[in-house]
Amino acid sequence: MYTxxxxxxxxxxxxxxxxxxxPEFLLGSHDYPKxxxxxxxxxxxxVAQGHGQRTALAGNGRRRSYQELCEWTNRLAHVLVDDLGxxxxxxxxxxxxxxxxxxACWLAATKAGAVVVNTMPMLRAKELSQIVDKAEISLALCDTRLLDELHECQKASPGLARIVGFDGTANHEAELDRLALSKPVTFKAVDTAADDIALMGFTSGTTGSPKATLHYHRDLLVIADGYAKEVLKVSADDVFVGSPPLAFTFGLGGLAVFPLRFGACAVLLEHASPPNMMDIIREYQATVVFTAPTAYRAMLASPTRHDDLGSxxxxxxxxxxxxxxxxxxxxEQTGTPIxxxxxxxxxxxxFISNRLDDHRPNCTGKPVAGYQARIVDSDMQEVPAGTVGRLAVRGPTGCRYLADKRQQNYVVDGWNITGDAFYQDAEGYFHFAARNDDMxxxxxxxxxxxxxxxxxxxHPAVKECAVIGVPDLERGQIVKAFVVLNxxxxEDEACGKMLQDHVKQTIAPYKYPRSVSFIDQLPKTTTGKVQRFRLAKPSQDDTPSIHESASQQ
Structure with missing residues (x-):
């Protein structure tokens, strides 16, 4: 029953x-007020806990203390309620x-009791319209540098009645900022229920109609008091930096929820390239960094020193x-656990992670406190240790799609079926095999x-790579590798043969890539995920294939 x-x-x-x-929600380890x-x-x-003078947020050339953030968000919340209705x-x-x-806008809207939909600056009008229409959004707050696509979206989605600009550069010269200047620095936040919806997150990999996931006020504390506290051991002395967009829940957690829950500092980068992140780590003496494997590899490939990331x-x-x-x-190069x-x-x-004192290669770790995970077959029967199957998980958070029939595919018998193929070893550690549809x-x-x-x-020749299966009359599929060389x-046949032989000597020979294509760069999302579907269905622009080695031994 809901509150x-x-x-x-x-x-x-x-x-x-x-x-x-x-899904079945396991809330036993999290006791929050109703x-x-x-x-x-x-x-x-x-602020009430005494962190008012500590830095909460840094970015675009200035720092904001918790006291300043509190007053800033209260002023903005007044604008949302008093002026924007x-x-x-x-x-x-x-x-x-x-x-x-x-x-600040996210916190203000949350205090006002709104359901926030954070979106990326890369989205175009058509994509924005899908979100606006599905979520029935009437108000948008937009950095004034990014208004054009939103105004185009408004033409196709007239339900978006109002677009209000804010100044993301900290000059506070836009409409929202001007309205906030005259508002009180105190605000009585809406007395939301713990199970009122606070956040609507649209999935990054969606094809077709976008899927919107619904998360409660309670859920945002759960991830901080679970993963951030148990796994990362976050304290008020931490400084967070990273590349994932705040529009995605990975970024919102790592660069906002986690630091703000514990009185720590978040350093926010509009352009979080690997060199920029290395500079910020040094400048701010960052202690926690969030990003994708490809970014870590790029950071390691930087000509600058890595042993000075000692913070x-x-x-x-x-x-x-x-x-x-x-x-x-x-x-080896930084001395820092990853x-x-x-x-x-x-x-x-x-929901599954390695630990600071228990991490190993080719291993995803064990469930975060409060979560349960198991490997099941297509009939939801648990499979023996070492057997690849479907990952099923349940815990204090879980899938709630907004009015979407695909809910029945994601939640089966109370378990969340994530779409990942995993196996669990005899010691209880979970190991990723592939996405279910990428085997x-x-x-x-x-x-x-x-x-x-x-x-x-x-292999020292390989800077980046991605592997997919492609149709083959004789074998059904063959392994094809797309390789960016150092x-x-x-980029010739001899190099392709060298890489094929290397794989045969490293893992079981039948797994080697029977086709190797050299490309200039891998297609990726803004969060650093490789878009393998673009490699599977290449266009002229997607895969600038230069040379192919197609050994059929």
Missing amino acids: ESAHLDTFPRDNLPPIEKQ RFNVGVELCDRL IVAGNRVLIRSANNPAMV LRVAVSAGETLPAPIYHDWI IDGIGATEMLHI IVSAGYNIAGPEVESALLA AGFE
Whole structure:
């Protein structure tokens, strides 16, 4: 049963999946009040606890203390309610790069009882319209540098009645900032229920109609008090930096929820390239970094020194499985542990992870406290240790799609079926094999692409790579590798044969890539995930194939 909602606009709760189609939630380890507002918990509460003068957010040339953040967000919340007519339950879209102003808008809208939909600056009008229409959004807050696409979106989605600009550069010269100047620095936040919806996250890998995941005020504290506290051991002395967009839950957790829950500092980068992140780590003496494996590899390839990143105490890798060569190289060159984990937008954040004192290569670790995981077959029967199957997980967070029939595919018998193929070893550790739809079946053999990628990355010629299965009349599928070479290596047949032989000597020979294509760069999302579907269905622009070695031994 739900707690009585504070939402006057009941659209979000009305469009939750029926209780019987939701996963089983395991809340025993998290005891929260029935009513609280997470915007208060991540802002005002820290001031009350004595953190007011500590730096909460840094970015775009200035720092904001918790006291300043509290007053700033309260002023903005007044604008939302007093001037823009927001009532609890309304959806508010925020469009911005990673900067303190975006976090302030998110916290303010949350205090006002709105359901926030954070979006990336890379989205175009058509993509924005899909989000606006599905979530029935009437108000958008937008960095003034990114207004054009949103105005185009408004033409196709007239339900978006109001677009209000804010200044992401900290000059505070836009409409939202001007309205906030005259507002009080105190605000009585909406008395939301713990199970009122606070956040609507759209999945990054969606094809067709976008999927929107619904997360409660409670859920945002769960991920901090679970993963961040148990696994990362976060304290007020930590400084966070990273590349994932705040529009994705991986970034929102790692670069906003986690630091703000514990009185720590988040350094936000609008352009989080690997060199920029290395500079920021040094400048701010960052202790925790969040990014994808490809970014860690790029950081290691930088000509600058890596042993001067000594302020770091942990590097968090997610988004793609962490290849063993990157794991080993990072630890060797920086002396900092790098811990792999798996999360999902549907689950809000990471639910299986290595630990600071228990991490190993080619391993995702064990469930975060409060979560249970197992490997099952297509009939939901648990399979023996060492057998690859479907990952099923349940815990204090889980999948709730907004009015979407695909809920029944993700939640089966109370378990979240994440779409990942894993196996669990005899010691209880979980190991990623592939996405369920990315397993390559060649001549009757099941081959996990990430294992082949890891073998290729161990060769000094390989800068980056991605492996997919492609149709083959004789074998059904063959393994095909797309390789970006390091400088000094020729894109020719001899190089392709060298890489094929290397894989045969590293892992079981039947897994080697029977086709190798050299390309200039891999197609990726803004979170660093390789878009393998673009390699599987290449266009002229997607895969600038230069030379192919297609040995059919």
